[in-house]
Amino acid sequence: MDFQLSDDHRMLQDSLRGILTRHTGEALWPALVEAGVPAALLTEDEGGFDGSGAAIALIFQELGRAGVALPLIPAMIAAAAFAQAGQPAEDGAALAFADAEPGTRHDRGVAISVQGDRLTGRKTMVAGAEGAAAILVTTADALWRLAPDAPGVTIRPYPMLDGQRGADLILEDAPATRLGAIADFGGPLARGVLAHSALALGAITAAVDLTLDYLKQRKQFGQPLIAFQALAHRMADLAVEVEQARSAVTNLSGHLDAEPALRDRHVQACKVTVGRVARLVAEDAVQLHGGIGMTEEYALGGMIRRLLAAETAMGDADWHLERFARGEPAFA
Numbered sequence: 001m002d003f004q005l006s007d008d009h010r011m012l013q014d015s016l017r018g019i020l021t022r023h024t025g026e027a028l029w030p031a032l033v034e035a036g037v038p039a040a041l042l043t044e045d046e047g048g049f050d051g052s053g054a055a056i057a058l059i060f061q062e063l064g065r066a067g068v069a070l071p072l073i074p075a076m077i078a079a080a081a082f083a084q085a086g087q088p089a090e091d092g093a094a095l096a097f098a099d100a101e102p103g104t105r106h107d108r109g110v111a112i113s114v115q116g117d118r119l120t121g122r123k124t125m126v127a128g129a130e131g132a133a134a135i136l137v138t139t140a141d142a143l144w145r146l147a148p149d150a151p152g153v154t155i156r157p158y159p160m161l162d163g164q165r166g167a168d169l170i171l172e173d174a175p176a177t178r179l180g181a182i183a184d185f186g187g188p189l190a191r192g193v194l195a196h197s198a199l200a201l202g203a204i205t206a207a208v209d210l211t212l213d214y215l216k217q218r219k220q221f222g223q224p225l226i227a228f229q230a231l232a233h234r235m236a237d238l239a240v241e242v243e244q245a246r247s248a249v250t251n252l253s254g255h256l257d258a259e260p261a262l263r264d265r266h267v268q269a270c271k272v273t274v275g276r277v278a279r280l281v282a283e284d285a286v287q288l289h290g291g292i293g294m295t296e297e298y299a300l301g302g303m304i305r306r307l308l309a310a311e312t313a314m315g316d317a318d319w320h321l322e323r324f325a326r327g328e329p330a331f332a
Helices: 007-022 025-034 053-066 072-084 182-217 229-253 260-294 299-312 317-325
Strands: 095-098 112-115 118-123 134-138 142-146 153-159 165-175 177-181
Touching (some): 007 025, 053 299, 072 095, 072 134, 072 177, 134 165, 142 182, 182 260, 182 299, 229 260, 260 299
Parallel strands (some): 095 134
Antiparallel strands (some): 112 118, 153 165
């Protein structure tokens, strides 16, 4: 399997890095659209032009490194699922993905009941729900398409840990369209896990780079902190862990189109590996920085919030490890 970037993907990477350097805030999204970044996340059948694992991993790693907080992942998952079900969304439509439920440990269907084509219950941390044209909703064993303006739908927005705008989605006998069983949509969901993992990897890399720069600049007893062997060894250990996470993301990106059982094993392995490294980096980066690492004004705090949010999305490391140990599929 060739893990080298193609010429097209190198051009995409260069273009994306340039955009993230030149644009911030409200100017960033139009620039990304103009450059075709959202379209690169989808296949031609889904209204895009790529949709490969390599493109998804590349894009979200760069966004994670730059600290971008945009609801691109839920939009990608929803667009792919709608297209697979033969109900594609309009080109450029804003989409959301409602998966997490309050009071549960990544289990679906606990807070949502189904009566015919009506849903009742609550979803939480729904990124991009405000202004969405359609929302992809998970229940215990199925995916549903929901119109945000349908009767019985209430959206309560708020800021989230990673800087995005999220919302609680409250459903009271709300009409929805069943797309099919969750097990039939492993492809779109696996792409979501890859995107979250790559986003976390980008934040991990940024946090480690920032920590190394700090240890090189901060002096104690007349020499930089990195000159102390104990601290140098900790940074070396972190560098090894980052490469483990990078390998897991690369392996999953190369197995998105594998048969479901093999693909799910790479989904679970990726989530477990990246999740473990994310928490290790979060803890060590703060400890190596000392007090400044805890301040709101310093860049490290935002990096850690984003990587921890990505680590818990669509199941954390412990949840996926338990399913792997029991031989259960990643999505069922």
